[in-house]
Amino acid sequence: MTKERAYFEALALKEHGKLCPDHVPEVYHFDRTMSLIGMRYLEPPHIILRKGLIAGIKYPLLAEHMSEFMAKTLFYTSLLYRTTTEHKRNVAEFCGNVELCRLTEQVVFSDPYKVSKFNHWTSPYLDRDAEAVREDNTLKLEVAGLKSMFCERAQALIHGDLHTGSVMVTPNSTQVIDPEFAFYGPMGFDIGAFVGNLILAFFAQDGHAAEGNDRKEYKEWILRTIEETWTLFHQKFTALWHQHKDGSGEAYLPEIYNKPELQQLVQEKFMKDLFHDTLGFGAAKMIRRIVGVAHVEDFESIKDDSKRATCERQALELAKLLLKERRNFQAITEVVSAIRKLHA
């Protein structure tokens, strides 16, 4: 880890910790010269969420907690809550975290769409699938739009790497860690990362099914968690918006937008766009985990290549569908239906 990484990780941990202390480990001390972060030890039985999902453990509060974390950190660092003066000052500071942004640009938005020595996939099973990704013009057009949004749109302080490996859990506790990729970017990148990785976890379940445990019920729990994550996020985020509608946020000035009918109109537009961004970024994050450089343990831990390839192909097909057709999805229930359909 470079020194710069530690600096932005500490900065984001502190900022997110202030906004959502229940789900971010406390930073006790940061020493910039030494790049030393002294922070809360997440004691056992906390484990990495991804490992819990592979083991088939249910976390009944996961959607509640993660939607809370995302709603608070994204809302309070956006222009829905802040003045443009505060916002620009913060944006400028996090522009310094360029090296890790560049890494994301490469591994999420570039590598999977070209021949790259870093790419790999379950070969030979997915050879044609990987090639199809590289040759799909519509997919590449959509990914270019998302990449531009990632590089240009300073919507909120995002975690920047909010997959299921950046969350530690017990049945009662959910802690978001490792925000070294944090910067001011599009909100949908965080929500998409989390939801996309839940979808990967879902499609991997058949590879983890064993005699006497077909994971059928667990898969239903994951689907419910996906649905609840967005639904609760939507509720919490719009509740914060409502709570602060007369505040100092400068995106929608009270004097102009605080009429119920208009308020509803702008919120619906905002949340619809955010939903589509979420699906787009989520899909891009899924694709890169199947045909890009860094894969996920959810699939990698499936020993049988053929079985793994079948799981991965379903996830890849869903991701392509979401990336290309996301604007036709109106609700998270439709996404869950699409997952079921592809999995059948």
Place this chain on the structure above:
Amino acid sequence: MTKERAYFEALALKEHGKLCPDHVPEVYHFDRTMSLIGMRYLEPPHIILRKGLIAGIKYPLLAEHMSEFMAKTLFYTSLLYRTTTEHKRNVAEFCGNVELCRLTEQVVFSDPYKVSKFNHWTSPYLDRDAEAVREDNTLKLEVAGLKSMFCERAQALIHGDLHTGSVMVTPNSTQVIDPEFAFYGPMGFDIGAFVGNLILAFFAQDGHAAEGNDRKEYKEWILRTIEETWTLFHQKFTALWHQHKDGSGEAYLPEIYNKPELQQLVQEKFMKDLFHDTLGFGAAKMIRRIVGVAHVEDFESIKDDSKRATCERQALELAKLLLKERRNFQAITEVVSAIRKLHA
């Protein structure tokens, strides 16, 4: 002028001057402590373009020159040409110009849509029109989207105030001045400002018509200039893109996007979005000049209130149409047709 203003003006003049020396006055010296800019004196017969448009003077090279200025300054400061490392460094620096961004946010995206003591209009003629703007939910929804883009999207180093009062001209020379509002924002804000102000100049012509000079031919020249500005901008911008398609710009990596068919697809998408941004921002800039705080001499110099109101109302109606329906416009010729229709 505050000291900060002078700093960003000098910075932008130098940056734009490097990219398009033919149309930006040279800065000889800048002293930050003294906030002193030593720059080229734009000698007579240079006059402010707006005054030339009011006087009915044709500038046959205007579209050629302005499209060149916009294509070069916007292309070379975007991710079509730059790496994200360079881009983020520049974005961070210009985040410091927040006070003038806030002024734009207020006068362009807020004041016209609420009761504000700073607003004025040709009363009583436009009283109902101004009220209609304040009560138009669709208009306010669209303006909110543009404001977010203005505040969040660091697409290129824009001039930030590119109306016809920021351009000095002779029949052979076009010089862009006063970039103290410069920052990294959406490209369409600059193109829209220029085109929107040409449209205002068009609708003001009937107020300047006199015995023996009905301005009919001049109006045709303005319409041609509007059309040529976008057409030439489109040509020059995509030519720069083509010229640098194997360069270091990171929005569309050569390894992924340099197949002719895909290249065309992404360019068409990019230029279509930019066209719609241009119409949206152009419309917002027109509206604020009719019912907001700062008006334009094009209309203000029309002595007869009733006559002025008629001109202004036509411009306002066009602006509302563009702002609300811009995504249905496919070409600049359709915009010119809409202008003619509203003027008839």
